[in-house]
Amino acid sequence: MKNLNGHRIAILATDGFEQSELQVPLKQLKDAGAEVHVVSLEAGEIKGWDEDDWGDSVAVDKTLDQANSGEYDALVLPGGQINPDLLRVEEKAIKFIQAFDQEAKPIAAICHAPWLLIEAGLADGRMLTSYPSIRTDLTNAGAEVVDTAVVTDRNLITSRNPGDLDAFCDAIAEAVTKTPAQAA
Template sequence: MKRILIIATDGFEQSELMKPKALLEEANAQITVASLEDGSIKGWNQGEWGDSVAVDKTVDSVNEGDFDALLLPGGQINPDVLRMNDRVIELVRDFNSANKPIAAICHAPWLLAEADIIAGKVVTGWPSIRTDLRNAGGEVVDKTVAVDGNIITSRNPDDIPAFTATLMSALAMDKVTESA
């Protein structure tokens, strides 16, 4: 069973956490949602506050060694808050140093730029952060999924099926078809 850490906080793009989480759980992955504080975090869904998700652990209580991969959902608010947290950035760097898959979608590649791990890497993201990704040394493309080594990036919620399938492939997991 693959163990996947999702790091998020209030304002995560609801579909970018919920859909990959459901698909990965359907494929028998063990998911741990970590955030800055205990309790629950609230999603952002089409311009309004959305559903809440229970926080399993705080970022201060998780370690890269306990997981096979890191998944970072986007949304504008979520990664902007997270990139200011030293422990979150340390975890991103730890997963990268261990050469474990890091999957970041939408605005979440901001965290990769903050962690200074995309120089020379092919990446994608939401259009408004592409200049930031270039400034961090990334080679930015406009593709559904960009894979460079252990870094997996996607642009938006429409990319979720391919994004999740690419993470599953990186972990040698059996893919499941998305439920209707």
């Protein structure tokens, strides 16, 4: 993975995130030198979902009220069924995602997280991938849906499932190194 020293990345999540889809990017991006913040609706901790039961908790670094897209070089959206479904009805979350798009910064969504791209109005006319159960939703939102490990269409990066995490993280690092680092 490319060196991400000096880069800042936000991971937007809430309770019910797919455990590996938050923890693997968090670890890989930090290991590559990025400063990574978990951003959520409320302060404290959020609890993951691991296969068929609740998983581990992760500390929240900033709330949406404290976070500003201008402080970050990229946004990561973990999946799981619960997490994106809860976030897509939160206006602050959608506005946060839209801000990254307006700034042409990378937005990486995996599994069910492309639901958030639909809600933010970013799917139309884009080539995307996702977990199989939401592909019809993406198609109905105007996306061209493909079945590959990772798809990059301009600033949007999408992957299908936890099996794609290495390719997903590599694509994030590649995109982040093409954008200037944000001042802290």
